[in-house]
Amino acid sequence: MKPTGLITLTTDFGMQDGNVGVMKGVIYGINPQARIVDLSHDIEPQNITQAAFVLSRHYRYFPGGTIHLVVVDPGVGSERRALIVQTAQALFVAPDNGVLTYVVHDARRAIKHIIDISNPEFWLPYISPVFHGRDIFAPVAAHLSLGVPPFAFGEEVNDLVTFPLPQAERGEGKLKGQVAHIDRFGNLLTNIYRRDLLSWREIKVRVRNREIVGLSRTYAEGQEGEVIAYIDSSEELAVAVVNGSARDLLGAEVGDEVEVVGQ
Numbered sequence: 001m002k003p004t005g006l007i008t009l010t011t012d013f014g015m016q017d018g019n020v021g022v023m024k025g026v027i028y029g030i031n032p033q034a035r036i037v038d039l040s041h042d043i044e045p046q047n048i049t050q051a052a053f054v055l056s057r058h059y060r061y062f063p064g065g066t067i068h069l070v071v072v073d074p075g076v077g078s079e080r081r082a083l084i085v086q087t088a089q090a091l092f093v094a095p096d097n098g099v100l101t102y103v104v105h106d107a108r109r110a111i112k113h114i115i116d117i118s119n120p121e122f123w124l125p126y127i128s129p130v131f132h133g134r135d136i137f138a139p140v141a142a143h144l145s146l147g148v149p150p151f152a153f154g155e156e157v158n159d160l161v162t163f164p165l166p167q168a169e170r171g172e173g174k175l176k177g178q179v180a181h182i183d184r185f186g187n188l189l190t191n192i193y194r195r196d197l198l199s200w201r202e203i204k205v206r207v208r209n210r211e212i213v214g215l216s217r218t219y220a221e222g223q224e225g226e227v228i229a230y231i232d233s234s235e236e237l238a239v240a241v242v243n244g245s246a247r248d249l250l251g252a253e254v255g256d257e258v259e260v261v262g263q
Contacts, residue, residue: 001064001065001086001088001089001090001091002065002147003065003067003091003144003145003146003147004035004063004064004065004066004145005031005033005034005035005145006034006035006036006037006062006063006065006066006067006145007027007034007035007036007037007066007067007068007069007141007142007145008036008037008038008039008059008062008066008067008068008069009023009024009036009037009038009039009041009069009071010039010040010041010043010051010054010055010068010069010070010071010072011023011040011041011043011070011071011072011133012041012042012043012044012045012046012047012051012071012072013041013071013133014041014042015041019131019133019134020038020041022134023071023133023134023137023138024036024138026124026134026138026139026142027138027139027141027142027145028142029142030139030142030143030146031142031143031145031146034142034145037062039054039055039058039068040054042184043072046072046074047072048072048074048097048098048099048163049098049163049254050181051070051072051099052098052099052100052101052102052103052163053102053180053181054181055068055070055099055100055102055103056102056103056106057234059090059092059103060089060106062090064089064090065089065090065091066089066090066091067090067091067092067093067141067144067145068090068091068092068093068094069092069093069094069137069138069141070092070093070094070095070099070100071094071095071132071133071137072095072097072099073095073097073132073133074097075095075097076095076129076130076131076132076133077129077130077132080095080096080097080161081095081096081116081117081157081160082094082095082096082116082117082132082136082137082140083095083096083100083114083115083116083117083157083160084113084114084115084117084140084144084150084153084154085100085103085104085111085113085114085115085160086111086112086113086114086115086150087103087107087110087111087112088107088110088112089110091144091150093117093137093140093141093144094137095132095137096160096161097161098161098162098163100160100162101162101163101165102165104160104162105162105165113150113151113156114156114157114158114159114160115150115151115153115154115155115156115157116154116155116156116157117136117140117153117154118153118154118155119152119153119154121152122139122140122143122148122152122153123135123136123139123140124136124139140153165191166178166180166191167191168190168191168192168196170196173261173262173263174259174260174261174262175192175196175197175259175260175262176257176258176259176260177190177191177192177237177257177258177259177260178190178191178254178255178256178257178258179207179252179253179254179255179256179258180236180254181254182247182252182253182254185240185245186240186241186244186245186246186247186248186249187232187238187239187240187245187246187247188207188238188239188240188246188247188250188252188256188258189232189234189236189238190236190237190238190239190258191236192236192237192258192260193235193236193237194231194235194236194237195235196237196260197237197260197262199262200262200263201262201263202214202262202263203215203229203260203261203262203263204260204261204262205229205237205239205258205259205260206258206259206260206261207239207250207252207256207257207258207259208250208251208252208256210227210250212227212228212229212239214229215229215230215231216228216229216230217230218230219240219242219243220242222242223242224242224243224244225241225242225243225244226241226242227239227240227241227246227249227250228240228241228242237258237260239252239258
């Protein structure tokens with residue numbers, strides 16, 4: 001796999017303090033021809049699970065050879081490792097804290113190499129213990145984009161940190177899952193997928209003591225303020241309030257139970 005020079009950035013930095021900008025400056029200082037795409041910088045501070053979910057929904061839409069740089073790193077400066085994970089289609093540069101959990105789950109058989117980033121030749125000369133995004137991760141991604149092979153950055157390892165992914169549980173005529181993510185609009189994205197519903201002609205979705213009959217194809221099929229269930233763009237079952245927020249109306253949180261009854 002040959003790097004394309006394309007780098008995506010996912011962080012919890014926001015845009016207020018210049019941290020994203022300086023990471024880009026480091027990358028361009030090493031590879032002026034790099035192309036950088038901001039995937040998201042609005043991850044909640046230190047929310048590794050959210051970052052992992054957001055990355056998982058989008059990385060596969062990028063061309064082969066893309067480098068995905070993720071810096072949501074509450075353990076910065078500790079003994080946690082920094083990793084390069086090479087799959088058949090992409091390279092991921094991230095702290096070893098679970099932020100690549102969905103990637104590993106999706107690509108378990110396609111992971112080629114996991115490299116412990118330990119060669120300071122590819123870091124900035126001075127390393128701040130609280131900003132590895134600028135001093136380690138950004139320069140490593142930049143050098144990768146120039147075609148430096150992953151093995152130049154350190155030793156290969158055979159493990160990385162992941163967190164358990166809750167699985168929907170199927171019972172007689174029903175399916176129990178949970179809210180996996182709440183997006184900017186307050187929509188509730190679940191860990192139940194379209195494929196899980198194919199055996200049923202009719203369904204009811206229950207969440208936070210609210211029952212929704214059937215699936216809407218679009219938001220516009222509902223009335224303003226109506227709670228609807230639908231299949232989101234990444235094939236998850238989701239719950240929304242038309243022109244409103246399901247999170248606010250229902251008082252929902254990540255981890256809340258979602259039940260589907262089908263027939």
